[in-house]
Amino acid sequence: MLDLNQLIDRATVPADEWPEPQPLAATIEREPYPFDVLPKTIRAAVEEVAGFVQAPLPLVASSALAALSLALQAHIDVKRSEKLQGPVGLFLLTIADSGERKSTCDGFFGAAIREYEAQQAEAAKGPLKDYAAALAxxxxxxxxxxxxxxxxxxxxxxxxxxxxxxxxxxHEKPEPPRVPRLIYGDVTPEALGYQVARIWPSAGIVSSEAGAVLGAHGMGKDSAMRNMALLNQLWDGATVSSERRTVESWTARGARLTIALQVQEATLREFFAKSGTLARGTGFLARFLIAWPESTQGFRLFREAPATWPHLAAFNRRIASILAQPSPLQEWGGLEPPVLALAPDAKAAWVEFHNAIERELARGGELHEVRDVASKIADNAARLAALFHVFEQGAGGAIGLDSLDSATCIVAWHLSESRRFFGELALPAEMASAARLDAWLIEHCRRNHTAMIPTREAQRLGPVREKAAMSEALAALEELDRARLVLEGKRKLIAINPALAIPR
Known part of the structure; x- marks a missing residue:
């Protein structure tokens, strides 16, 4: 293993004699988040929160979309075409280190949901006491x-x-009152199934430490397939059951589920190692809208909180008004939400989007390597379009073209993130580190109009912070003529190939 001093000794080519940089296999450029296409109310709230929290914009937006999904999933289904209809709940996964402030963002956008839960719990105190007495x-x-x-x-x-x-x-056994509980943290899939079957049929797993979910006992190799299948079925809106000798059996019909997780890359790699090919083979990760944003840590200088939050307040008022509407809860315990269809022009645009994606799934197509994810992306577009439509305009009428266009832009960005992540995940760990470091160095140098950065600063601010991993990553980049270590007096610097530092 090379250390940093050995790399400096090897960096003998003068700065003006750099060879043409060789490409990093499977590297896909990070695209800017399509913030401008978010519907007006959502966009304004995301901008307001991001301005104060200074978390990565895709992370902030994902928190807003999770709140939207969790509030609305009990109230509407979406119809894509004849015999193609289903839930609107989203699965969202943000790959980021701890400290990116997801919990803070979830707190802002989930405030109305938590208030609703508290109100429902308070209102249920009397009925729960009556139930306890009747049961006794x-x-x-x-x-x-x-x-x-x-x-x-x-x-x-x-x-x-x-x-x-x-x-x-x-036949006279009293039934417990149904008390809405929407937000769960580190719940196992099996326990979640029981909750939506017996407690309330609309739920969300929201966690800034997804290791508690993906790393849970329920996701061990022996039970991973069963539990991923259960979560897949809840995403689909299918009936799920559990019949065990040691625990109470249950059947969940008409349940709806949102998942919004943040996970560290190392944890996700470990999850893949434990579950093997199941995470993708079962279609579990294919259902997720993935974001892998650049960290903002190191750039979040102190800001006073604003005196008022008018846009966030408007967002939460709208969420509260949705939650205040009666849920379409049926006597058998599940949900039967009304179905929204696409307007004719929106339907035509959705079909065009679906077909454009489908054509790229063939061998040799741009999306062949992520065809599992891409095959679900049109479904996710319809779900998101329905959420945008109802949030901004109410449940009346068909889903319009504006909502569909916004949704397709957002999910297409997430598809690009999936391509980027799964492309790098397929690399050996040292090459994945090199790819992340390479992307960060290029972006940093372009932003700061330089071709060099001190190694200490790169380790402190960049994506590869462990010294040995940094050395391995730099060695790989040097072999590809993309970067090298140089000595300037006593300072150790990383120099990137000038051809990469030029903004496009």
């Missing part, structure tokens, strides 16, 4: 019948009448 009375009756049956059996007398009473009593 029922259990007393049941125990009395069973005790009498034991006495009769001992006396070798008939228990037929008590058996009939016990059967009748089972």
């Amino acid at each position: 009375a029922w259990e007393t009756k049941r125990a009395g019948i069973k005790d009498n049956m034991r006495q009769l059996a001992k006396a070798k007398k008939s228990t037929a009448d008590d058996e009939m009473r016990l059967r009748d009593l089972e």
